[in-house]
Amino acid sequence: MLLLVGRGITALGAASGLTCTFTLLNEYLDKERVKQATAYAIVSFTLGIGLAVTIGGIVTQYWHWQACFWVLLFHGLIMLALTCLFDETLKTKTPLNAASLIQGYSIALKSRPLIIFSIIVGFCSSVGYLYSAAAPIIAQSQLLLSPSQYGYWNLINMIGMFASGFAAKTLLKNRQPLTVIYIGSLAILACLVSLGVLFLTMSSSSLWFFVTTTLLYFSSGLMYSSATCLAMGSVDCKANASSIMNFLSISTAILSVVILGYLPFNNLLALVLVLSVFWLLVAILLQAGKIFISKT
Numbered sequence: 001m002l003l004l005v006g007r008g009i010t011a012l013g014a015a016s017g018l019t020c021t022f023t024l025l026n027e028y029l030d031k032e033r034v035k036q037a038t039a040y041a042i043v044s045f046t047l048g049i050g051l052a053v054t055i056g057g058i059v060t061q062y063w064h065w066q067a068c069f070w071v072l073l074f075h076g077l078i079m080l081a082l083t084c085l086f087d088e089t090l091k092t093k094t095p096l097n098a099a100s101l102i103q104g105y106s107i108a109l110k111s112r113p114l115i116i117f118s119i120i121v122g123f124c125s126s127v128g129y130l131y132s133a134a135a136p137i138i139a140q141s142q143l144l145l146s147p148s149q150y151g152y153w154n155l156i157n158m159i160g161m162f163a164s165g166f167a168a169k170t171l172l173k174n175r176q177p178l179t180v181i182y183i184g185s186l187a188i189l190a191c192l193v194s195l196g197v198l199f200l201t202m203s204s205s206s207l208w209f210f211v212t213t214t215l216l217y218f219s220s221g222l223m224y225s226s227a228t229c230l231a232m233g234s235v236d237c238k239a240n241a242s243s244i245m246n247f248l249s250i251s252t253a254i255l256s257v258v259i260l261g262y263l264p265f266n267n268l269l270a271l272v273l274v275l276s277v278f279w280l281l282v283a284i285l286l287q288a289g290k291i292f293i294s295k296t
Contacts, residue, residue, distance in 0.1 A: 041165075057151025108240040116285045117231035118245040120181065122252025123282045124224035127216060127275065129253040130260055134271040135213070142268060143206045153210050160214035164221025177226035178286075184222035185282060191216040192276055199268045
């Protein structure tokens with residue numbers, strides 16, 4: 001119970017990170033530079049996610065899993081100190097009360113492109129959440145890896161995350177965000193086929209699994225950057241847009257993990273099935289999103 005309460009409080013604080021990040025990017029920069037900055041944000045996420053998994057595996061292997069929270073405390077203190085580097089971007093102050101918050105969110109929720117592309121961002125988040133939930137079990141049961149070995153192999157995924165940030169910047173400079181999303185979604189489909197074959201053959205090849213997940217992270221990174229740009233650009237109030245986008249994104253990711261936990265299948269099969277269903281949903285939403293964009 002103490003662990004759940006502590007993690008809940010931590011989540012309340014961590015939730016502001018994503019919201020404030022995209023709000024600041026859209027308020028500091030013009031529309032074209034936001035595309036590039038959003039793509040580079042993937043690179044910074046890579047350091048946090050990739051190193052966290054690797055450090056967690058090493059700490060668990062050679063110390064104890066509770067020690068991970070001391071590492072997170074140290075990281076949190078560093079982030080608190082770094083907030084002093086930013087200036088306030090709010091120019092017109094609004095009253096902070098329930099009525100104004102409800103009104104602002106109501107206006108944002110009326111934007112269908114915001115809803116559509118936020119769910120697509122959520123699909124990309126689901127890739128990371130589902131991987132984090134299923135991969136350690138897959139690594140232990142099918143790939144026969146120790147926690148530290150899993151941590152080291154996981155570093156390969158950072159290559160995909162890093163590459164997606166730089167690739168997204170280049171693509172968004174020369175292509176429309178919707179086109180980049182289509183490219184990423186087709187690449188994800190290929191990755192799901194690869195993981196499906198890995199399950200059917202019951203292969204224990206760590207190289208096969210982690211190269212595929214690296215490409216999965218790369219493809220989802222392309223979609224994440226592009227969908228974020230389209231979602232944030234659909235509403236004038238960037239703070240409300242960022243809040244709604246991240247709420248729907250995290251909610252989608254949490255829902256996917258809950259579904260994964262209830263499936264009575266092999267973890268690799270469950271991972272492929274959940275991502276495949278969400279991929280089909282994204283394919284449908286992309287058609288709706290294309291219609292809304294063509295009308296604007």
